[in-house]
Amino acid sequence: MRIAKAESVLVSVPFETGGGLPPWGWGGAPADTFDMLMVRLETEDGLVGWGEAFSRMADTALKQLIDTRVLPLVVGRDARQIARIKHDVEFNLHNFGRVGSIMYGISAVDIALWDLAGKRAGRPLAELVGGASAAEVEVYASLVRYGTEEAVARAVRRSIDRGYRWIKLHEVAVPVIAAACEAAGDDAVVMLDTNCPWSVEEALAVDAALDGLGLHWFEEPVWPPENYGGLAAVRATGRHRIAAGENAGSLFDFVAMHRAGAIDIAQPDVAKTGGVTELLKIARFCEANGLTYSPHCALFGPGQIATIHLTAAEVRPPLFERLYLDFEAELFGEAAMVRGGRLRVPDGPGLGVDPDPAVIDRYRVA
Ligand SMILES: [Mg+2]
Known part of the structure; x- marks a missing residue:
């Protein structure tokens, strides 16, 4: 049940608003695409869980932060210890902000761990x-x-x-x-x-x-x-x-x-x-x-x-x-x-x- 592999995947999909203004710029030109920044965890027995970090504007910097600071702390851990993993990563990184990028990455890991728990149990998250x-x-x-x-x-x-x-x-x-x-x-x-x-x-x-x-x-x-x-x-x-x-x-x-x-x-x-x-x-x-x-x-x-x-x-x-x-x-x-x-x-x-x-x-x- 150890986590053998942790990676992130960033996709950005175009959308239509039906006449709305470009909804956000946030440091760049407003764009009509929407990010889905996903974390993919794989256990040593081949089970895969998916999570998501809040992201906008094809944010490769946020992805890199999660890849280099958050995910290395998750590899090798027992996927069943959801609360423990979340606590340990938060504690380790708390100097980098309790609201924002690091917490988005931790949120994604937590969601993926729950997905794994449900898949292992054969039951839906609800x-x-x-x-x-x-x-x-x-x-x-x-x-x-x-x-x-x-x-x-x-x-x-x-x-x-x-x-x-x-x-x-x-x-x-x-x-x-x-x-x-x-x-x-x-x-x-x-x-x-x-x-x-x-x-x-x-x-x-x-x-x-x-x-x-x-x-x-x-x-x-x-x-x-x-x-x-x-x-x-x-x-x-x-x-x-x-x-x-x-x-x-x-x-x-x-x-x-x-x-x-x-x-x-x-x-x-x-x-x-x-x-x-x-x-x-x-x-x-x-x-x-x-x-x-x-x-x-x-x-x-x-x-x-x-x-x-x-x-x-x-x-x-x-x-x-x-x-x-x-x-x-x-x-x-x-x-x-x-x-x-x-x-x-x-x-x-x-x-x-x-x-x-x-x-x-x-x-x-x-
Ligand atoms: Mg609101």
Whole structure:
């Protein structure tokens, strides 16, 4: 059960937004391709497990960091010791940051170890962590930023026509947000994610301007993401439930957020926040502290599949986030295609589905 081989695979697949703005640049020119930075672990008896690290912009530097700093610490370890391996790698590398690249790599390793555990047991991940409460999860269409009233209204109607009943916007202009809510009408519930643009004062002004639109939550209104006091001020005075957590590094960040009174909805990301092991802890912390657990998922590799299992395994399954993009090729084929606003929980062992080697070959960057 020793890990004989650990490697990473970076693919970047072109997508279509249906008229949205290029969603991110992050140090380079915005690109319409999406990274799936995968970790592949192979045990000495030939079993293969897959994980995923958060990545954007064909990030070969991140891949190299994971290859040279994280994966060498995993080779030779007993794959059954998931928590032990995760702890040891975190402890060894904690000086290089508790949030960000190193933790993304550790998250990928943890997901791959759980995939191996499921494959070894012959049971799907959802069963290993409590059992699926549902055969399908309810997906929300997480729209990219469209920037104009016409374009966002079109995207909202298109997602409703495709069967979505929950929609998240990434808009920051009040008239555009209002137009999206009007387009949704009674056909879908709308959430708003602003990705940390404002001071507390600015966020409170927007919060007031959005009053009456019926937004289900208000996500990351304040800069910087770790400004828990700022989030708490918006939450205390504002009119909306506050969601945050995709930029957290571990359970301890959620404890700090909760103690500050910063959030109603906790959004850990399985490929950023320590993998399956850490999300299970965060879920139980939320349960015991009256927070809504709703994982962040802007992932299309094994991290997406792991999040489906984690979602289904909750007694009250949270909504499942999927960025509203259409890919040139699907890494998991039909298994990750949304039908009628829902995704099926794979029922094979481990994650239940492996990435398609033909898609890897065609879109591999490094
Ligand atoms: Mg977000």
